Amino acid sequence: MKRLALTAAAVVATLGIASPASAVHEGSVYEAQLWPLNDSGASGTVEITVSDDGETMTVGVSADGLNLDGPHAMHIHGIVDGENVASSVCPTAADDADGDGIVDVLEGAPRYGGVQLSLTTEGDTSPESALAIERFPAGTSIDYERSGIPIPDALKPNLGKLHVVVHGVDENGNGTLDLDQDVRSSLTPDLPREGTAPAACGTLAAVATGPVQTGAGGLATDASTSNAAAGLAAAAIGAVALTATRRRRPAGQSAQ
Amino acid sequence: MTASNDWGGRNCPPWNCFPVRPPTNKGGRSLLRVLLVATLLTVLVVACGTDSPPTDVGTNLAATATPDVASQPTPTLEPTTAIGPSTTLAPDVTYPEGILPVRLKIPTLGIDTDTIELQLSGPEPEVPEDFDQAGWYRETRLPGEIGPAVIAGHIDSKSGPAVFAKLNELQPGDAIFVAGEDGTTVEFEVVRSGQYPKGDLPTEVFGFDLPVPELRLITCGGTFNRQTGHYDDNYVVYALAA
Ligand SMILES: [Cu+2]
Numbered sequence: 001m002k003r004l005a006l007t008a009a010a011v012v013a014t015l016g017i018a019s020p021a022s023a024v025h026e027g028s029v030y031e032a033q034l035w036p037l038n039d040s041g042a043s044g045t046v047e048i049t050v051s052d053d054g055e056t057m058t059v060g061v062s063a064d065g066l067n068l069d070g071p072h073a074m075h076i077h078g079i080v081d082g083e084n085v086a087s088s089v090c091p092t093a094a095d096d097a098d099g100d101g102i103v104d105v106l107e108g109a110p111r112y113g114g115v116q117l118s119l120t121t122e123g124d125t126s127p128e129s130a131l132a133i134e135r136f137p138a139g140t141s142i143d144y145e146r147s148g149i150p151i152p153d154a155l156k157p158n159l160g161k162l163h164v165v166v167h168g169v170d171e172n173g174n175g176t177l178d179l180d181q182d183v184r185s186s187l188t189p190d191l192p193r194e195g196t197a198p199a200a201c202g203t204l205a206a207v208a209t210g211p212v213q214t215g216a217g218g219l220a221t222d223a224s225t226s227n228a229a230a231g232l233a234a235a236a237i238g239a240v241a242l243t244a245t246r247r248r249r250p251a252g253q254s255a256q
Numbered sequence: 257m258t259a260s261n262d263w264g265g266r267n268c269p270p271w272n273c274f275p276v277r278p279p280t281n282k283g284g285r286s287l288l289r290v291l292l293v294a295t296l297l298t299v300l301v302v303a304c305g306t307d308s309p310p311t312d313v314g315t316n317l318a319a320t321a322t323p324d325v326a327s328q329p330t331p332t333l334e335p336t337t338a339i340g341p342s343t344t345l346a347p348d349v350t351y352p353e354g355i356l357p358v359r360l361k362i363p364t365l366g367i368d369t370d371t372i373e374l375q376l377s378g379p380e381p382e383v384p385e386d387f388d389q390a391g392w393y394r395e396t397r398l399p400g401e402i403g404p405a406v407i408a409g410h411i412d413s414k415s416g417p418a419v420f421a422k423l424n425e426l427q428p429g430d431a432i433f434v435a436g437e438d439g440t441t442v443e444f445e446v447v448r449s450g451q452y453p454k455g456d457l458p459t460e461v462f463g464f465d466l467p468v469p470e471l472r473l474i475t476c477g478g479t480f481n482r483q484t485g486h487y488d489d490n491y492v493v494y495a496l497a498a
Contacts, residue, residue, distance in 0.1 A: 028377035028395055031459050050377075079351070086351045087401035089467040160395050161403075205403070205462040206395035210380040211454035212474050215487040216387075218412035219421060220480030 026054035032202030038169045040199035041065040046164045056148045064141035070177035071133040072168040079113035085158035090201035105196040106186040112163040125149050160206040169197040354398025355436025360390045364430045365422045387418035399434040400442040404470040411476040420475035444471040444495035451477050451491050469497040
């Protein structure tokens with residue numbers, strides 16, 4: 001079955017689509033928490049800071065607990081259609097379409113989409129380097145930071161909808177990449193499935209880098225009352241949510 | 257090197273904590289249909305104001321959807337290194353598109369106001385100049401898309417209450433409506449709230465809770481500091497697609 005037969009020509013054609021650069025995301029910070037896939041044991045964090053000119057970014061990936069002491073291809077993935085990026089989530093074990101116990105790199109694609117950027121240690125960062133495993137971090141932990149990574153125009157307004165995927169999983173318990181594994185990567189016969197199966201995935205989100213100043217003090221004639229009210233309301237919401245009941249406030253308390 | 261996860265203290269990824277099926281919309285892209293599938297939507301409200309420690313007393317509502325394994329398509333690439341940006345969803349897996357918000361309605365609080373676009377990035381996130389308006393941060397998701405859309409509003413002006421003055425009166429189950437420029441309305445339901453010291457908003461405030469449309473409302477809370485002219489905290493209401 002080749003529902004999504006992808007050719008090099010298609011890749012180039014897509015790369016050629018340039019949407020107007022957004023001028024509004026300069027200096028933005030995006031974060032993601034990495035969660036394990038395929039029982040890799042990995043966890044970690046991602047932080048992306050967009051440069052002041054909005055053209056490049058610094059990407060930091062910190063992860064540990066990886067069960068493969070070998071190369072870890074890392075990419076920024078996304079479901080991109082021209083200028084549009086779909087908001088999606090990382091795959092789960094339920095995405096093991098063929099039921100063989102491993103969510104391979106393509107079984108995860110309906111969730112995290114295609115490779116948009118390659119988080120290499122040096123050289124090219126385009127999707128062309130997606131499988132350049134000699135230029136990715138290796139080991140059971142990752143402490144990666146690279147600045148000056150060019151941001152494709154179509155991704156500039158949509159960084160907060162993308163995913164960071166760390167590949168490379170030990171399947172047989174020997175902790176190393178078995179180059180002669182019978183099962184091959186769904187991307188290339190040149191690599192074993194262990195080499196490209198996703199080990200961790202995190203969904204990026206824009207975060208605030210300063211205080212949200214949404215008050216001028218007009219209600220603060222009695223600050224202590226204001227504080228207490230907020231705290232009580234928070235507690236009430238939590239308690240009700242725990243029991244999943246729905247509380248209706250008395251009519252007299254209805255807001256004006 | 258230690259890596260840590262701080263998604264509200266959970267030890268599982270948000271989308272794995274509950275057996276939730278991501279909204280899928282086979283065939284059409286009707287937003288209405290998508291919203292029927294997406295049974296939960298999160299709304300986050302942040303307020304500024306107290307000197308209390310961060311509170312996150314809420315918990316997530318259990319979702320009732322079940323994993324949808326059988327419908328997962330198996331996209332297949334040519335066995336080549338040509339994995340690229342056009343590797344998209346198989347044709348029968350789509351995600352809700354969301355709306356560009358222009359109006360916010362919270363009936364239980366009597367709120368019915370315009371929403372403008374704001375910028376989250378920068379030394380200080382933008383806030384509405386009009387104390388009666390709310391603003392959607394354009395770097396966050398569109399209301400109706402999977403994941404959190406974040407909307408901010410003032411708790412007060414210098415002279416009296418502003419649009420989000422009563423945000424802390426919202427209760428679980430209260431409805432929040434966001435209307436788009438195309439006339440479409442997305443309904444959210446309040447789930448929980450949180451209060452955080454200013455300038456230290458955790459990733460939780462902006463990240464996923466569940467793989468469904470979410471909404472978060474932000475205002476101020478806690479003590480008003482007359483030295484700085486600002487409240488000490490932000491108050492956040494979390495809601496999920498209704
Ligand atoms: Cu990848």
